[in-house]
Amino acid sequence: MLHAEPIEGIAIITxxxxxxxxxxxxxxxxxxxxxxxxxxxxxxxxxxxxxxxLADRFNVSRGPVREALRILEARxxxxxxxxxxxxxxxxxxDEVLDAVAAAGALFGLVCRLACERRTNIDIAKIAEKISQLxxxxxxxxxxxxxxxxxxRIGRSIGQAARSPRLMRMVEDTxxxxxxxxxxxxxxxxKLRQEALRNWKAIQTxxxxxxxxxxxDLGRKVHDNALAAALLxxx
Amino acid sequence: MLHAEPIEGIAIITxxxxxxxxxxxxxxxxxxxxxxxxxxxxxxxxxxxxxxxLADRFNVSRGPVREALRILEARxxxxxxxxxxxxxxxxxxDEVLDAVAAAGALFGLVCRLACERRTNIDIAKIAEKISQLxxxxxxxxxxxxxxxxxxRIGRSIGQAARSPRLMRMVEDTxxxxxxxxxxxxxxxxKLRQEALRNWKAIQTxxxxxxxxxxxDLGRKVHDNALAAALLxxx
DNA sequence: GTCTACCATATTGTTGACAATATTGTTTTC
DNA sequence: GAAAACAATATTGTCAACAATATGGTAGAC
Numbered sequence: 093m094l095h096a097e098p099i100e101g102i103a104i105i106t107x108x109x110x111x112x113x114x115x116x117x118x119x120x121x122x123x124x125x126x127x128x129x130x131x132x133x134x135x136x137x138x139x140x141x142x143x144x145x146l147a148d149r150f151n152v153s154r155g156p157v158r159e160a161l162r163i164l165e166a167r168x169x170x171x172x173x174x175x176x177x178x179x180x181x182x183x184x185x186d187e188v189l190d191a192v193a194a195a196g197a198l199f200g201l202v203c204r205l206a207c208e209r210r211t212n213i214d215i216a217k218i219a220e221k222i223s224q225l226x227x228x229x230x231x232x233x234x235x236x237x238x239x240x241x242x243x244r245i246g247r248s249i250g251q252a253a254r255s256p257r258l259m260r261m262v263e264d265t266x267x268x269x270x271x272x273x274x275x276x277x278x279x280x281x282k283l284r285q286e287a288l289r290n291w292k293a294i295q296t297x298x299x300x301x302x303x304x305x306x307x308d309l310g311r312k313v314h315d316n317a318l319a320a321a322l323l324x325x326x
Numbered sequence: 327m328l329h330a331e332p333i334e335g336i337a338i339i340t341x342x343x344x345x346x347x348x349x350x351x352x353x354x355x356x357x358x359x360x361x362x363x364x365x366x367x368x369x370x371x372x373x374x375x376x377x378x379x380l381a382d383r384f385n386v387s388r389g390p391v392r393e394a395l396r397i398l399e400a401r402x403x404x405x406x407x408x409x410x411x412x413x414x415x416x417x418x419x420d421e422v423l424d425a426v427a428a429a430g431a432l433f434g435l436v437c438r439l440a441c442e443r444r445t446n447i448d449i450a451k452i453a454e455k456i457s458q459l460x461x462x463x464x465x466x467x468x469x470x471x472x473x474x475x476x477x478r479i480g481r482s483i484g485q486a487a488r489s490p491r492l493m494r495m496v497e498d499t500x501x502x503x504x505x506x507x508x509x510x511x512x513x514x515x516k517l518r519q520e521a522l523r524n525w526k527a528i529q530t531x532x533x534x535x536x537x538x539x540x541x542d543l544g545r546k547v548h549d550n551a552l553a554a555a556l557l558x559x560x
Numbered sequence: 561g562t563c564t565a566c567c568a569t570a571t572t573g574t575t576g577a578c579a580a581t582a583t584t585g586t587t588t589t590c
Numbered sequence: 591g592a593a594a595a596c597a598a599t600a601t602t603g604t605c606a607a608c609a610a611t612a613t614g615g616t617a618g619a620c
Contacts, residue, residue, distance in 0.1 A: 176583095187491060376571070389604060409572055563620085572610080
């Protein structure tokens with residue numbers, strides 16, 4: 093199992109956007125904070141998470157902490173065993189492959205739906221994000237910035253697909269395999285150029301409403317990111 | 327939104343099978359019971375679930391109930407709003423379409439993986455289940471039995487794919503749109519015959535390790551079931 | 561009659577205490 | 591010295607009470 097760069101830019105989408113933003117319930121805030129800590133390597137996969145420990149750290153009682161752990165379990169971020177507590181999920185390599193494949197299959201579907209449901213405004217937003225990606229391609233750009241920008245593009249396409257539920261599934265699935273979805277697959281200019289080409293192709297397919305091609309390409313960006321990440325650590 | 331037959335045969339997979347079965351924690355039992363109640367129409371989509379009410383019904387305190395609601399929220403069975411409680415999810419029609427498409431995309435992937443990872447034993451198990459399906463095809467068989475058997479076939483294929491995580495995603499996603507995954511799509515002998523043909527084709531594809539065909543067919547059984555269900559209520 | 565402000569009630573959010581179970585260390589036995 | 595039985599500790603599961611917030615109804619102003 094690989095462990096490389098801290099995650100960033102992947103947020104837990106707990107519920108739809110409210111017109112009037114409500115006070116965030118502490119369980120969700122705690123879940124978010126734990127994720128952030130994992131991202132910044134404050135917690136490692138395999139670590140045991142003790143309820144009282146978390147409760148002390150976040151200055152709440154164990155109740156909200158237990159709810160937070162349920163939230164994280166649902167996203168496969170932690171693993172709960174009855175009477176034995178929570179550990180941060182450590183996926184086996186083949187489970188990671190499956191997670192990437194699943195994310196790809198779902199994102200392919202998102203791209204397909206985006207073809208049918210996009211408006212011109214959606215196209216403009218996607219195009220804008222991709223042109224920003226272009227400026228992050230050269231040899232002096234950071235893999236991290238590039239990666240973050242690809243996440244933004246993905247979300248724009250998700251918006252065009254008008255299916256926040258599906259997009260949440262994609263992000264949840266990605267989260268199961270963070271190390272393969274970090275900047276690891278974009279460490280060389282060549283890799284970034286190839287990724288850029290793929291994203292541009294997706295943009296074209298969505299613009300032309302070519303659902304089949306968009307579906308294939310949506311899967312391909314995931315496969316490529318995985319392959320590149322695997323090479324990077326080989 | 328449609329509401330037809332009670333659900334059956336769809337279980338919540340909360341965790342892997344333990345070698346030594348542990349006492350089930352009450353939160354999970356409660357979640358299971360609520361699902362059963364929804365299935366038997368004791369609760370309807372849109373219904374409000376009050377914590378104290380559930381606590382009284384199941385003879386526990388509100389703590390475990392709250393955890394159960396988090397479990398159900400994670401599977402999109404209930405919808406939680408801060409300070410406003412839980413309601414049983416009522417999907418809009420287009421959300422149902424997306425859920426079906428997502429389940430199809432994921433099950434296509436499961437079929438693809440099954441092609442690569444299957445053993446002869448897996449093939450035998452799948453074949454056995456499909457031959458049982460064949461006996462449920464004639465005009466005197468119940469749509470319900472037929473439907474239940476298709477679920478069993480799906481699980482056999484899931485086993486062959488060696489990815490319980492993925493299979494859980496498929497079942498969770500299906501759960502989001504129960505009314506379209508009930509026996510509604512198998513109400514005529516003609517529909518059952520067509521479904522049987524598809525499952526047989528999947529069996530052949532997996533036997534011959536033809537991943538592309540298996541993927542397509544895995545998606546197709548979902549699309550067909552949806553189309554048939556839509557016609558049934560039109 | 562309708563709207564608004566207010567109050568009573570209902571419901572969710574949080575807490576600390578206690579019970580049940582698991583884990584760890586120690587002692588005992590061979 | 592190794593293994594098993596036991597005791598001490600740590601950790602999770604559950605509960606009941608309290609606090610914070612939302613809901614629904616009533617009274618009063620216009």
